[in-house]
Amino acid sequence: MLDVFTVGTTLTVSVVAFAVTYFTTPPLASWLKHRGIVGIDVHKLDGPKIPQMCGLSVIAGLAAGLFSLELVGGHSPDIVAFLGTVAIAGIIGVVDDVRPLSSKLKPALTMLAAVPILLLGTYDPHPIFPLIGAFRLTILYPMLILVAIPVTANAVNMLDVFNGSMSGTLTIVSLTLAGVLAFAGKATAMGLALALSGSLLAFYLFNRYPARVFGGDTGSLACGAAVGALAIIGRVELVTVVALVPYIMNAFYGLASVGRLYERREIKPRPVKLRSDGLLEATTERGAPVTLTRLILAEGPMSEQQIVSVMQVLTALSCALAIFAFFLVEVQ
Amino acid sequence: MRIVALSALAIFVSLSVIFGVSLIMRATIFILPYSMTEFRIVVEVLRVLLALALAYSWLRGGKAIADWYFWRSVSLRGRDES
Numbered sequence: 001m002l003d004v005f006t007v008g009t010t011l012t013v014s015v016v017a018f019a020v021t022y023f024t025t026p027p028l029a030s031w032l033k034h035r036g037i038v039g040i041d042v043h044k045l046d047g048p049k050i051p052q053m054c055g056l057s058v059i060a061g062l063a064a065g066l067f068s069l070e071l072v073g074g075h076s077p078d079i080v081a082f083l084g085t086v087a088i089a090g091i092i093g094v095v096d097d098v099r100p101l102s103s104k105l106k107p108a109l110t111m112l113a114a115v116p117i118l119l120l121g122t123y124d125p126h127p128i129f130p131l132i133g134a135f136r137l138t139i140l141y142p143m144l145i146l147v148a149i150p151v152t153a154n155a156v157n158m159l160d161v162f163n164g165s166m167s168g169t170l171t172i173v174s175l176t177l178a179g180v181l182a183f184a185g186k187a188t189a190m191g192l193a194l195a196l197s198g199s200l201l202a203f204y205l206f207n208r209y210p211a212r213v214f215g216g217d218t219g220s221l222a223c224g225a226a227v228g229a230l231a232i233i234g235r236v237e238l239v240t241v242v243a244l245v246p247y248i249m250n251a252f253y254g255l256a257s258v259g260r261l262y263e264r265r266e267i268k269p270r271p272v273k274l275r276s277d278g279l280l281e282a283t284t285e286r287g288a289p290v291t292l293t294r295l296i297l298a299e300g301p302m303s304e305q306q307i308v309s310v311m312q313v314l315t316a317l318s319c320a321l322a323i324f325a326f327f328l329v330e331v332q
Numbered sequence: 333m334r335i336v337a338l339s340a341l342a343i344f345v346s347l348s349v350i351f352g353v354s355l356i357m358r359a360t361i362f363i364l365p366y367s368m369t370e371f372r373i374v375v376e377v378l379r380v381l382l383a384l385a386l387a388y389s390w391l392r393g394g395k396a397i398a399d400w401y402f403w404r405s406v407s408l409r410g411r412d413e414s
Contacts (some may be wrong), residue, residue: 131354132361140376238353245346249398256395282406290395290402295341298405299334310335314342321346328350 055219084116156224
């Protein structure tokens with residue numbers, strides 16, 4: 001476990017990331033709105049136009065946090081690999097926001113985000129599982145990293161559907177990972193998690209209901225890849241999977257319902273519809289994917305805020321079980 | 333009731349991830365033990381394929397439960413409204 005001084009100094013990383021995201025988001029949003037880079041908030045009756053691609057400020061905050069981590073904790077290839085992964089995923093997100101990529105090309109391109117981790121060798125090919133211990137995968141583990149980063153990036157991207165749904169839930173996940181990594185005595189990895197949580201928390205203040213900014217695919221792919229990178233660099237693979245259970249449920253159930261990789265835009269039968277009273281309701285169309293939102297709305301209509309609150313409760317629950325999984329691994 | 337049902341589903345999925353992964357890995361090591369060092373790459377590939385197959389069937393099981401919950405809730409809601 002890390003000492004109080006190390007945790008305290010590393011917390012400054014979170015403060016730096018928070019401050020940079022908090023102060024860069026409003027000017028970036030104004031600039032994007034001025035340039036017409038906006039998205040329609042389809043879950044509001046008046047369909048307001050919201051500046052998109054503001055996830056760039058999350059990446060900026062994260063980068064600033066990581067630079068301060070270099071200053072506080074010294075140089076580490078983990079920091080470079082993490083930043084490289086986030087930057088590549090962010091660039092793919094920008095391309096997707098400007099010119100939407102196909103449902104097959106996007107996951108394929110996000111594989112590139114795994115390259116910095118592979119090149120710098122910031123992984124250990126012996127993932128640890130509860131009740132078993134380390135599982136030797138010396139040859140295949142690098143190939144699994146190429147799959148893991150697109151999976152987390154796209155799973156996070158698929159849940160970024162409501163105001164604050166991605167930023168709020170992922171703040172909880174990254175704070176949980178920071179706590180777990182502090183217990184594991186991994187100062188640098190904890191710093192990475194704290195930078196991510198600081199940046200996401202600042203962004204959440206603008207992205208929560210009623211959203212003033214959208215992160216776009218830029219934000220969701222970068223943050224999803226960041227969580228995947230954190231799992232690999234911090235050697236908390238299983239803990240991260242458990243913390244991301246609401247994301248996995250949403251992504252897998254959606255994909256299994258449709259039977260193939262899909263883009264939200266290309267699915268005609270919609271999973272939810274907006275009612276005239278402003279509430280959201282699950283559709284009963286058989287062809288629509290059974291997503292987490294549809295499961296939440298199964299028993300009746302809800303407001304957007306209520307849906308996001310349920311998502312946050314489910315994430316908090318899965319994070320509590322992730323901590324339980326961590327202690328099971330530690331006992332091992 | 334809704335949050336209770338969804339929380340139960342999330343807890344079930346999370347716990348089955350924690351213990352299911354361990355069971356899957358144990359089964360994989362049992363079928364393809366570490367002692368088979370002469371074909372390491374083949375063993376590792378088979379191990380991952382076997383683990384993925386088991387994980388996929390487990391995910392399909394979770395999906396079946398989610399589907400059952402969704403359509404049951406929708407039909408109950410329809411009955412209440414009519």
